Amino acid sequence: MEPKGTILGKSLHVPNVQELAKEPLTTVPPRYIHPDQDSPIISSLPSSRPQVPIIDMARLLSQDSVHSEVENLHHACRDWGFFQLINHEVSCSILENVKKETQEFFKLGLEEKNKYAQKAGDNEGYGQAFVVSEDQKLDWSDMLGIITLPSHLQSPHLLPKLPHPFRDAIEEYSREVEKTALKTLTFLEKALKIKHDELKVLFLDGLQVMRMNYYPPCPQPEQVIGITPHADGSGITFLLQVDDQVEGLQIKKDGIWIPVVPHPNAFIVNIGDVTQIISNDEYKSIEHRAVVNSEKERISIATFVNPNLGVEIGPALSLITPQTPVKFKRIAYGDHLKNYMSKELKSKSNIDQYYI
Numbered sequence: 001m002e003p004k005g006t007i008l009g010k011s012l013h014v015p016n017v018q019e020l021a022k023e024p025l026t027t028v029p030p031r032y033i034h035p036d037q038d039s040p041i042i043s044s045l046p047s048s049r050p051q052v053p054i055i056d057m058a059r060l061l062s063q064d065s066v067h068s069e070v071e072n073l074h075h076a077c078r079d080w081g082f083f084q085l086i087n088h089e090v091s092c093s094i095l096e097n098v099k100k101e102t103q104e105f106f107k108l109g110l111e112e113k114n115k116y117a118q119k120a121g122d123n124e125g126y127g128q129a130f131v132v133s134e135d136q137k138l139d140w141s142d143m144l145g146i147i148t149l150p151s152h153l154q155s156p157h158l159l160p161k162l163p164h165p166f167r168d169a170i171e172e173y174s175r176e177v178e179k180t181a182l183k184t185l186t187f188l189e190k191a192l193k194i195k196h197d198e199l200k201v202l203f204l205d206g207l208q209v210m211r212m213n214y215y216p217p218c219p220q221p222e223q224v225i226g227i228t229p230h231a232d233g234s235g236i237t238f239l240l241q242v243d244d245q246v247e248g249l250q251i252k253k254d255g256i257w258i259p260v261v262p263h264p265n266a267f268i269v270n271i272g273d274v275t276q277i278i279s280n281d282e283y284k285s286i287e288h289r290a291v292v293n294s295e296k297e298r299i300s301i302a303t304f305v306n307p308n309l310g311v312e313i314g315p316a317l318s319l320i321t322p323q324t325p326v327k328f329k330r331i332a333y334g335d336h337l338k339n340y341m342s343k344e345l346k347s348k349s350n351i352d353q354y355y356i
């Protein structure tokens, strides 16, 4: 078992972007300029843009419609790697509460927030992750990353020490996401046609990490990136936006960046590297990024649902046939996590090393 405090790897210390954005800047410092970004497709009418599929948890849970909704889930995961989950049974009050308290946290003064700052050699806490060299370009965001589950892996100086209403909101939300995620994994087993529990069992007492991303407005939004294009290293990720009206998330589909229009109170769910491996490459962890704008801050709450730190991951045995031979090596989940967290965020390069 990893010693506490090093599970999420380490990152170099970088300036606080929220403070930087308060300065009367007309241009941003060169370290934040990303000159060669692809522009997204922006249709003038949001309704005419291709959109990530909506999956209805109530239909998954209903005897009458389960088959067709599992089919929709399969297509969403195979063709998009992303879907918006509605009717997920997490109450609006729990969602609103975690959104409000997260917003309140980022409103605190720097000194107050820095009580939870990343310590040297540890990515958990308030700061920025994935910075491994002094000349690396930086993202226009700050983040608060916290191990939420299992509770014995929580760092004593973080979750237990957060201002009380925030801590309560996170704990309640984290438990609800865990329940919804386990249900979702059951339906992913059906969608993939793998043996009952072959996927879910890996996630029992799994590692859950929450990351609150804060993207301040930026005077040169098209020159910077809120979060660098990446695929998540997780099992599955549940994303909640604090304000549905502020767009920022974009996903790469067939080589084109597509902005995601958040459905009110839905979770934006995506397949991570671990599920790509378990599905034997049937589902892919899709590259995504967040862009920023010149007027409004944007806050997102990502919950990374991961396997148990002690398990080994590899393609589900029930998926391996002579026609569909095994595509990935087996690997200790803890080693995958360490690999992922020790590098710069970068498109899909992380999973390539596991192909046979």
Ligand SMILES: O=C(O)CCC(=O)C(=O)O
Binding pocket: 211, 213, 227, 232, 239, 248, 249, 288, 289, 290, 299, 300, 302
């Ligand atoms: O803020 C967003 O919409 C995306 C965040 C994200 O991709 C992440 O935290 O991994």
Ligand SMILES: [Fe+2]
Binding pocket: 230, 231, 232, 288
């Ligand atoms: Fe992500």
